[in-house]
Amino acid sequence: MARMKFICDAERCIECNGCVTACKNEHEVPWGVNRRRVVTLNDGVPGEKSISVACMHCSDAPCMAVCPVNCFYRTDEGVVLHDKDVCIGCGYCSYACPFGAPQFPSAGTFGVRGKMDKCTFCAGGPEEHGSQAEFEKYGRNRLAEGKLPACAEQCSTKALLAGDGDVVADIFRSRVLRRGKGAEVWGWGTAYGTAQGGAKS
């Protein structure tokens, strides 16, 4: 198996925010924290483009590189996760991330910044799979249930693709060949590197 990857097809995304809602509902993400969001470029202008953004689970993740307490780890499937029991909520990862993925709940006393929260590719975290502790800290572990991330699975236009990198790349490639345009995969080069740069899938 290749590594788990997200692709957002900007030619298909209609800015319905269904992925955002599915994510918040699936993981019961607290108010003010958005693990996923939809960004629209040239909003209101004919030809506007929308893209769904979350943690891209980078191959060479800058959040991992800058974390002073080394709370991040990468699974064998290429999913970048973190241990909330180790995180100190310093916010370095949010400055380093090119996608703005790390989120910080501010519901505590005096609006103090809490421990970092981000997309887990629906893979939970370092707790027993399917346990209440895992759900409360990291959300549902759909991968261990034999499912794919909820955001992509419920996407009405199938703009957001998630899964084995080889499979989603094949799906996207067949679309590009059929429609004859839209080969630019948003975020792919930044998160996963390019073939020219010597990166591997």
Added chain:
Amino acid sequence: MKYLIIRTAGAMAIGMALGACGDKPQGMGGVRSDSAPYTGVGKSQYQQPGWKAGDKNSWEQQLKVRAQYGQNDYSRVASQ
């Protein structure tokens, strides 16, 4: 005998005094290990049927089939 008691008491007092100069380990505990997703979630109503928990190959196949069926609308149309 008296000297032995004094020496023992003295050694214990010195040991306790030096013990206060010690330091608790401050190394980072590090990230706890996370089990692989193909091990499943145990008995759960949310566990998707069609693959065997603990079998990596069947889990990978399950996700590949699910990705194709759920996200590749061209292949879905062709199969109907």
